Amino acid sequence: MSTTADIHRTYLAILRRELVxxxxxxxxxxxxxxxxxxxxxxxxxxxxxxxxxxxxxxxxxxxxxxxxxxxxxxxxxxxxxxxxxxxxxxxxxxxxxxxxxxxxxxxxxxxxxxxxxxxxxxxxxxxxxxxxxxxxxxxxxxxxxxxxxxxxxxxxxxxxxxDAGEDDVGESVDAPSPELNVRDILAFADTVALDQIADIISAQIEKNTRIAEEGLRGQYGVCVGRTLLKHCGSDFKTRAKARAAAGSDARMSGCALPVIINSGSGNQGIAVSLPVITYAEDMKVGREELYRALVLSNLIAIHQKTAIGKLSAFCGAVSAACGSGAAITYLSGGDYEEICNTITNTLANVGGIVCDGAKPSCAAKIASAVDAAIMAHHLSVEGKVFSGGEGLVTADVECTIANIGRMASEGMKSTDVEILRLMVGGAR
Structure with a gap:
């Protein structure tokens, strides 16, 4: 059995490997x-x-x-x-x-x-x-x-x-990590020494915020972020969706600003961080609380993606936004059960978004996934959660995550093939 020290070392290594x-x-x-x-x-x-x-x-x-x-x-x-x-x-x-x-x-x-x-x-x-x-x-x-x-x-x-295996410049090859589970992720986020993660998380805040601001200023893609702010008000949910979408607007249209990725994806790095940063700004949350929330958000997303794989027919914005929703619940004072319920509620809602390639519409998918994650958070704090036996949802959040992972990695293989066939000329 892994000790707390072993888990801390593993989680730190995962963050340093994935958040590049x-x-x-x-x-x-x-x-x-x-x-x-x-x-x-x-x-x-x-x-x-x-x-x-x-x-x-x-x-x-x-x-x-x-x-x-x-x-x-x-x-x-x-x-x-x-x-x-x-x-x-x-x-x-x-x-x-x-x-x-x-x-x-x-x-x-x-x-x-x-x-x-x-x-x-x-x-x-x-x-x-x-x-x-x-x-x-x-x-x-x-x-x-x-x-x-x-x-x-x-x-x-x-x-x-x-057969060199993992290199030392980028993120890891997907592999099951039995140490990754919601309870231990929460304990790690609560207790990790800030100086051990400050450089990684501060870089994510700085770089991902910068590209979101650029996306809101410029004319990128179809301007999902700018359009949300123009037509949907300026409440927290709209701004969280708009900032995350704007970062993707810019990235998908060739903006030459770097982002800190998550699970091999810049869009997922954006979706896992900007809604949490926006909530922290609104609630005037301190630096330490924000950093710990982002540790939780990133690891929850990575936990889901280890079962799904870096590339599949399952839209990674869902797992990333799910991490953001969990972190927002965490910042609002939610306990383990409420965080689990936010994850469950998100996956029960938008677990069916397909990935048909990287392109400007990823920004809209991010906005939809963030919307679902924030709704999941609100349901959770009201004590509401979708019940085990409803679709892929089970009474145990780890089993629900595993079900989504199996559906995405195994069940959607033929979907992935058909999407590619249509994209390269099977349908016009």
């Missing part, structure tokens, strides 16, 4: 990272490139603008940007070094079909092979399971890395 900065939507960034690393390994300018990837990567790259490319979308654009201007040493911020002077060259290479994209079926949901060629020299980088998890590197037939 990323510039742009994480799937095109993973492609750019793999391509940039392949070019680095090659050691010379490639004359062409190939990207082979799983359906979930293609799905999440098709509709989102790749940052620092001058508004381009797609796997090829992400790979070319990584090759000609990226720095793989920056991990999920690989495209930070791509300047505006490179935009014309990226577009020229795109038009010249410098890069080709190929679908790999029957592989992990998060799987990328980047191959670059210069004459008779080649380099290949394989990523599996997590956005920067390089498992194989080959240069001109020589295997340099083989």
């Amino acid at each position: 900065p990323a510039l742009g939507c994480t799937e095109p960034i993973a492609v750019a990272y793999a391509a940039a690393e392949a070019a680095r390994v090659l050691g010379t300018s490639p004359d062409h490139a190939e990207i082979w990837c799983s359906g979930n990567i293609i799905k999440n790259v098709m509709g989102v603008v790749v940052p620092n490319t001058g508004g381009l979308k797609g796997v090829d654009a992400a790979a070319i940007a990584g090759i000609i201007g990226g720095d793989s040493g920056l991990g999920m911020q690989v495209l930070e070094t791509v300047t505006a002077a490179r935009h014309a060259e990226i577009r020229r290479l795109l038009d010249a079909r410098f890069c080709s994209t190929h679908l790999i079926e029957g592989e992990d949901n998060l799987f990328i092979i980047a191959k670059v060629f210069a004459g008779d020299q080649t380099a290949e980088v394989v990523i599996r399971g997590a956005h920067t998890n390089i498992v194989r590197v080959v240069r001109s037939g020589e295997v340099i890395v083989d």
Whole structure:
């Protein structure tokens, strides 16, 4: 049995692994990272490139603008940007070094079909092979399971890395973590020394707030955040939804500001933090209480995603907003039972939102999920909770989380395949 000290070490390691900065939507960034690393390994300018990837990567790259490319979308654009201007040493911020002077060259290479994209079926949901060629020299980088998890590197037939497992730059490969449960997460949030998590959480507050403010100022996507504030008032719920949506508005449209991600997703990092930050501001909650609430929110979201997987047909905004709702209940003085009830009420409501790729409408899904989480909170503080036996809900919150995870990871596999088929041309 794990001791309290063991659990604390595990939870701190999970937070440090999962809450990392990323510039742009994480799937095109993973492609750019793999391509940039392949070019680095090659050691010379490639004359062409190939990207082979799983359906979930293609799905999440098709509709989102790749940052620092001058508004381009797609796997090829992400790979070319990584090759000609990226720095793989920056991990999920690989495209930070791509300047505006490179935009014309990226577009020229795109038009010249410098890069080709190929679908790999029957592989992990998060799987990328980047191959670059210069004459008779080649380099290949394989990523599996997590956005920067390089498992194989080959240069001109020589295997340099083989089955490396987790890397030290990005987030973890999904794996069941028996230590993650709501009761221990709550105990950890209550007792962790502030100086052990302050740097991670303060970065999440600063970066995610900044991109939300940019989203509310600018014209990004269909301006979900701005529209909510214009037409729906300025109460807490509207502002929480609007700020979270605005952060996604900006990210999905190529804003070159980094966010602190959660479970491999910037949108989830936004949804798990901004509603909590907004509530804390409204209630004039102190720094320590806010930090502890964000620890709870992040870990509740990660707990759900370990069962679901980083990429699936299940919209990750739901698990992230569920974490926010739990943290709002926590900040309002809710106990373990009330926090569990908020989680249950959220999942009972919006557990059916599908992920049909990263794109501007993610902002609207975030707003809907946050709305559901806040309603779940209000029901919980009134002593109301959906009962076990109603759909996937059980009397035990851990079983409910497990049910959602199984439905998302196993039950929705065929849904995922059909979504991809429709997205790439099965229906018009």
